[in-house]
Amino acid sequence: MASLNVGNLGEYLREQRRAAQLSLRQLADATGVSNPYLSQIERGLRKPSADVLQQVAKALRISAETLYVRAGILDEREREELETRAVILADPSINERQKNVLLQIYDSFRRENGFVPGPDADADADSDAGPRKDAGPRKGDDAGADATEDQDPHS
Numbered sequence: 828m829a830s831l832n833v834g835n836l837g838e839y840l841r842e843q844r845r846a847a848q849l850s851l852r853q854l855a856d857a858t859g860v861s862n863p864y865l866s867q868i869e870r871g872l873r874k875p876s877a878d879v880l881q882q883v884a885k886a887l888r889i890s891a892e893t894l895y896v897r898a899g900i901l902d903e904r905e906r907e908e909l910e911t912r913a914v915i916l917a918d919p920s921i922n923e924r925q926k927n928v929l930l931q932i933y934d935s936f937r938r939e940n941g942f943v944p945g946p947d948a949d950a951d952a953d954s955d956a957g958p959r960k961d962a963g964p965r966k967g968d969d970a971g972a973d974a975t976e977d978q979d980p981h982s
Contacts, residue, residue, distance in 0.1 A: 836897040837871040843887045844869075857886035873899065904942070 852871070855862040862877055867873040875883070875890075877900055884891035892909050895901035901909075915929050923929050 836894065837869040839897050840883065841869045843889055847887050849887075854883070854886055858882040908937075
């Protein structure tokens with residue numbers, strides 16, 4: 828895991844807040860975190876929790892994972908993996924089955940290259956292991972793409 832560099836985090840948060848043209852008080856109002864506490868974070872005097880970082884990221888419209896890396900909560904490689912997964916899962920042009928297949932392929936390539944799949948990888952694979960509750964095709968799915976080969980087409 829990355830070493831903690833709270834000062835670097837604070838400087839980065841100050842830059843992001845200023846770029847968003849928010850005062851410290853406005854950011855405090857948007858996050859529900861006190862103004863003095865945010866000031867201490869920006870000055871490198873406090874190490875914020877992941878929850879506080881998530882609220883700040885949401886208010887500044889930046890990646891929470893980037894803040895986690897800067898705070899030493901998350902390793903850079905973990906952040907890149909999470910962002911890759913998030914992009915795949917957020918893509919509206921592919922259906923859920925296709926997203927799960929892409930994630931499985933991604934994980935297999937990472938394993939092949941010596942990386943261990945992330946914490947959500949097993950959950951993604953397990954959620955697709957059995958049949959869907961609504962076994963019929965959904966709008967946007969490839970019709971019949973998940974049909975099993977042992978069904979008799981003449982029955």
